[in-house]
Amino acid sequence: MSPFYILGGIAIMALMTYIIRVSPMVIFQKKIENNRIKSFLYYIPYTVLAAMTFPAIFSSTASQAGAVAGCVVAVLLAYFKRGLLVVALGAAATVFFVSMLGF
């Protein structure tokens, strides 16, 4: 990966994110009243993260058995409302132990 490609990419990410944050503060003074648009925006974080996680999570580590076990642990921990770090590290610890067992 060339550093110029990475730098260009980071500049694009930073600029896009900033434009989205700054434009309503600068341009718009009225509130969005359209409930359809509000609903559409409400679902976006969940659909985008779900689509990015599955099925990619199952090829995220060297051992697929470990990835499946890690995914199950992550869903269980999240279901019982553990924080982001606990869920992330719980999944990683599971992958680590499964790989230690030789799967």
Next chain:
Amino acid sequence: MNKQEFKEGIRDGFPICLGYISVSMAFGLTAVKSGMPIWSAILISLTNLTSAGQFAGTNLLLAQSSYMELIITTFIINIRYFLMSLSVSQKVDKEFGLKERLIASFGVTDEVFAVSMQRRSELTFSYMLGLILTPILGWTGGTIIGAVATSLLPASLTDAMGIALYGMFIAIIVPPARENRSVLIAVILAIAASYAFTYLPFLSVVSGGWSVIIITVVVSAFAAWLFPIPEEQ
């Protein structure tokens, strides 16, 4: 500059900062473990100050995606900030000029937005500066710790960290899907569509970045049409 307001901002922002350190440590770890240079992970956190947006952007960079995919993905994932900034813009006081707006809007994250909306009074620039300052330090500092720690860990451990990013995504999706049937259905539809784009021959020609965009727009629009959120939420 109002010192009292600034102090209150620091006080309210500190819990956000603590939460950010742990998450950004995981980001620094996974980004560097996946092949990003240490400097780039730190620069991403400092200039983006997002969770999902920069995670997805980093994934795309690692996959050598086109800049067009990066632009559209970053736009789609972060478009929710538009609404948050809009709400913040309604609550700032009269002293908020253009310069203040340009600075304060950089720090509008999910958590900063949530805290600023809970404040009873109008938002002053001094308060917003204090509120944003420690989360930026926590987010960048945590990334540095995580990125540097990677080189000190054994290979089996860093391989296991490859799943951590997805673990964080699951931690964001599952609790609201548990409480809210419409979120659950949207999540299941998005996962089903993602499998279709991965394994169906005529759909798998679409690159990963584009398929995520298509799925997000179509499923979110469908969910919004089927289950609009209650008015005045």
